[in-house]
Every structure is written in structure tokens, then in C-alpha cells.
Amino acid sequence: MKVLRMIHTALVVLYIMMLFFFVSLSAFVPYFLLRILGKRGRADQILRSNGRFLSRRIIQGFGGTVSAEGLEKFPADAERICIVSNHQSLIDIPLLVGYLPVWAGFIAKEELTGVPFLRQWMRAMGCVYIMRGNPRSSIKMILDGVKAIKSGNPLIIFPEGTRSRSNTVNLFKPGSLKLATRSKSLLIPVTIQNTYHLWEEEKLLHPSELLLIIHDPIDTAELGEGEEKLLPQRVEAIISSSAQQAERSSG
16 A cells, blocks of 8 residues: 555656646746736736646645635735745645735745756745855845845745644744844734645655635734834744644644
């Protein structure tokens, strides 16, 4: 049985790689042509549509079904948005791209810019890069991230710093919400549930129901100095409490 699951997993991964390649081609050829013609709005619309399509097909290919709660809490007129989420697995990224109502970038490792097609998607999403272990890179990432948010490009951050590979929310790293506070953005907490169970738990596919919960936004522009210092603990508690409640409900 395990051998059959391994074969099935390998075939699905191959399918996802081929899908990624062909959807990327179908997205970026018209995207760049329209940009050359000066039709940037139409170009961005095509890219977002293809990006959501690709992300949803990836999750479906892995055997995931998605339930989303609180999508109506995203304000339509917010100019500065910072989305804060727990981080269980690599599947979190297509989940957020495919099912959030905004097109947002991520804080990404700089070495990923060497991956063909992926770097083009990351650039189009407005991702901000960091070289781990390099203090200067961390400072530059904050400056670039604040600039991106202020210019109207939403960013998604994972304050745990690494994947938990479980439904437990790890402690948020100190200073992890500086992008939100320094940009005076609308911070939107998000809880992700069960993405680790889909694949990374056993490195084999395991069909799962994924849960995406959107919480009430927090306007960081209205926070005092003391409230800013306590913000990481406050957001961590919101996300962690929701994750625990969802875990009990699924159990």
C-alpha cells in the first residue's frame, strides 16, 4: 500500500510541475505583451486570474478541499494591507494566493530568485526578498517591505519564521510585525489549518480539508507605543486560539 501511495505522490508532483510550467507560459506571454503595449491593468488582471487558477489546481491536485471563513472582513478600500498568518507547510502559499480576495506578495528567500518561472511569479506578486543570516539583508527587507505596502502592494508574513508542520502555532519572532507597524497598515490575522497534513506530515499525499480563517483587521495606525510592543503576542494569541478551536472541532 505504501508503495502505491509513493507512486501516486510522484505522479501528482510531476503533474503539478507540468501544470506550473504551462500555466506560467500561458500567463506571462500575454502579460509581457500587454505591458509593452502599456495596458498594465489588463496585464495584471490576467496574471492574477492565472495565479489563482494555478494555486487552486495545485491544492486540488494534492487532494485538498478548502473552506474559507471571514473573507468579507477584507476591506475593499484599504490602501495599506499586511496579512499575518501561521505557517504549517509549503501548501500555505498556494492556499493564500488562491483563496484570499487580494493579490499579495510574500517575504521570500533570496535564493528562490534563481528558480525559472518562480522568480517571474514572485516579481509580479511584489515579493520582498531576504538573505537569511544576513543582518543587512533583514534591514533592507524591512525597508523594501514598508515601501511596498505604502505603495499599495499587500504583503503576507509568517512571523513564526519557519514551517511548524503541525496545527501548533509556534512563538512569533521578536520584531516580526515591524512591517505592519512601520507602514501603519491594516493588519489582517489569518489562521491556516491542516495544510501540513496534506503532504508534509508523511511526505505522501493525504487528502485533507484545509481551513482558512480571516480575523478582524487591526489598524496599526491607531496603536500607541505600548500597544505596538504587545502586538506580536496579541496577534499570535488570535491565530493560536483559532487554530486550537478548529483542531478541537475537527477532532
